[in-house]
Amino acid sequence: MSTSTASLGLPMVYLVDDEDVVREALAWLLRSRRLLSEGFSSAEAFEALLDEQTSPGRPHWPSAPSCLLLDVRMPGTSGLALFERLAERGLLQTLPVIFLTGHGDVPTAVSSVKRGAFDFVEKPFSDNALVDRVEQALASSAEAIQRRRAKERVERALAELTERENEVMRLVIEGRPNKLIADALGISVRTVEVHRARVFEKMEVKSAVELANLLRENGVG
């Protein structure tokens, strides 16, 4: 596990399976590999958590690396239906889904992988291999969360820029020299230089190239 993910908080594995025994045994197994887990006996119970965590005003969830072990065949809302809802909410990157399938569910599981599930594991599973996949999913989750955070940071910085600074920044990214920017905006070269320094400071970059990369990587600007 990389050092950067450690800063995100403890990884969490969510277990959704109607079989108490299976849930319990999986939790026990994960614990033996020092992973935290939380069990839910049905898709509805997990959705209640989701609704609570993603209610307006709350910070983006999950904030720690997470992964969902989801049984395909369950009474009530099936694992597949729950998967569809997660996809709608755009949570598949930060909360990778690993399907647990019984006999005969393999084709549906495969098709769900094609639609964005992280993996599927057939029961009875090779346990440590399953945990290995869980850790890979957690790492993937951590990366997604970090990407999300970086993007949030850039957006916050952009929000702090004044209108004039924003205009100057657009022209800087386009690679125009200060003289031309001054001409374009009808201000003095001196003023442009002040704005430019303020932009670099606020965006925590040292050069125009770095600024352009930052904006491009986070898909803003």
Add this chain to the structure above:
Amino acid sequence: MSFLPAPAPPADTRRPRRLRRALPWVALVALLLVAQALLVMLSVNYEAARAQERVEQVATETAIEVKRDLSQHVQRLQALLWNDTTPEQWRADAARLLPQHHELLRLERRTPQLQIVAAVDTPYRLPLFAQMPRASQEAGAEVACAAARRSAMPSFSRSYHVPQPDGPGLEVMDVCIPMRPAAHDAAYLVASFALNTVLETVAAAEQARAHELSFVEGDGTRLARAGAPHGAGVYHAARLVDLPGAALQLRVDSAEGRPRLIPNLTTALVLGLSLALYAVVVLLLRDVRKRASAEAALAEALSFRKAMEDSLITGLRARDLEGRITYVNPAFCAMVGYSADELMQPDPPPYWPADAMEEARQRQAPRDEPHAAREGIETVFVRKNGERFPVMIFEAPLVDGAGVQVGWMGAVLDISAQRRVEELSRQQQDRLQATARLATMGEMASLVSHELNQPLAAIASYASGSMNMLLQPDDDTLPLVRQAMTRIAEQAERAGRVIKSVHDFVRRREHSREAIGADQLVDAVLPLVRLQARKSGTRIEVDVPRPAPQVVCDRTMLEQVLLNLTRNGIQAMDPATPLAERVLTLRLRREGERRVRFEVSDAGPGIAPDVAEHLFTPFFTTRSEGMGLGLSLCRTVIEQHGGALDFESRGPDAGGGTTFRFTLPIQQTVAAATTP
């Protein structure tokens, strides 16, 4: 009489035909009429001719007779002249002569100058010239005497009428006979005849009755008459009686009238005969008509039957008692592909398969029992192109009009299409059954695996987790591992319960067991077995004692076992075994007091040792479409019934053949009595 209502021909064509048919009969009747009319006419004419002939004859005879009579009189008178020469003497002789001859009315003795010397009148009448003087009638005598003198022969005068006081008068004729040598006072003898008396004398009684005889003048005036009072005027004849110096016209008129039609015997005969002929013709006509209509009906029936035979799709075949074919219909020819001529000759028939000749012969042989015919026999024929096809034959004795059996009449049905459909539906059914079985099995397996997966997954998780912990033990490890072990034990037990419930499900079927005769089990599967065997041409032989002991069993399961074993046997022989040797035997034997043994033997190539090793292993199969569960399931079923399944295979070297056998315990009689 007719088999079908004859289609009425259009009226305009029917009429000329009827007319044409009636024409000969009309002609015949017309000819008969003409012939008969001719016959009648001819016979009437003949009658008439006969009558005429008779009249002619009478006339001739009478004429001759008159002439003879008159010439006799002349001779007699001449004799009178020679006897005496004196007038007294003459007078006496004449008086003696006259009464003897009625015809003679008067005799005169005359001088050469024709002066009457003496005259004698007949005593039967008044004197001839009482009413009229002799002198007024002298002309005739004078002419006659002149002629007599010239010819020195007697000569007759023309006749003349002498009125009489007592009647209408007499027609009289004189004859003058010259005397020679002439007497001194007389030179001529003149005699007067009454013509009617002459006629009466000469005409025989018979002739006189039937004919009117008369002397007539040239113009038809009647001078004298005799015989029948009145002639009919139909048949008459005239003869000239030639006398010296004069001629008399004799006329004979028959009293017989024109021949009448009816009373005439000949006509009656002809009429009767022709009536009989008519009757015969009418009878003949009716007979001909009846015969023609019967013929038409027969022809119609025959063509109907022919059309029926030709249009039938059932093949018809007649054979004599030696088995030679005597008749085939077109459908049969089309079926086997041989022409009728090709089929008539040979023995054995060309459509018998070469490898089943003996069987076919045997089949013909025991046809003596009467009931065998009705059921129909199934066999295989070969077409001309070599194709084999199954047929169904129904045969019945062919009995001729005298009630003697002359052969066999058979209806032959080509059932290959039917077979194909049956085969197809059977295959489909097999496939369906297999699919259903697979689906059921899949469902079952899915259920069971789901039930087993949960505890197994838990067990695996606990075990792996424990292993993980034991790699890096710390203080918490021991209680945690203990907890895990408890869970593992629990889940193992749960898995065991799942297995047991499956087992219980299987055992529940034991409740459906019933007591049944072992032979009934065999009988129940036999139709299906035959169906399976038909495709490959396998013969099924059944060797089952009856009644067979009873067994308690799940009937459906055991039937399935028997079906499985027979199907294996049939498939083992096709195509490895030659057709003639493909025999599957179902045998039932009692084994000791308590068991009964079922055997299914085939004549296949046997089972190879490496195959035999895995024979009862589940999911082992030598067939591409097999599931490999058959024999292992069979063994399980038999073992559940308290029996044992094994097999014996001789292998290809020892002649081949495999026998599968299983035993079942016999239902004891006490139990059997309580089982319904």
